Amino acid sequence: MTAADPAVTQETVLIGAEHIPLYCPGPKAPLWSMHPRVFLDIAVTGSVRCPYCSTEYLLKPGTVIKHGH
Numbered sequence: 001m002t003a004a005d006p007a008v009t010q011e012t013v014l015i016g017a018e019h020i021p022l023y024c025p026g027p028k029a030p031l032w033s034m035h036p037r038v039f040l041d042i043a044v045t046g047s048v049r050c051p052y053c054s055t056e057y058l059l060k061p062g063t064v065i066k067h068g069h
Contacts, residue, residue, distance in 0.1 A: 012056045015042060017063050024050040024057075043067070 015022055022040045025033060035052040042048045046059045059065075 012058060014060045015057050015063070016060050017065055020065055022048070022057060024053065024055055 013026075019026075020042075022042050023037050024040060025035060025037065033053065038050065038052060040048045040050065040057060042057055042059055043065050047056060049056045
């Protein structure tokens, strides 16, 4: 299937600081939607798209990401 295929649905997920480090698929993803786990960098642009499933992740307005450990 391609992104132009109407059967493909893309999801947008709002992310807060509690979800950092961000990875896809998330812990609540259904088994049928699993793909290899990929960590996604959302800190610079405030949004990122998963290269496997095209889910788009957006930072919630006002979210502050603390850098470092």
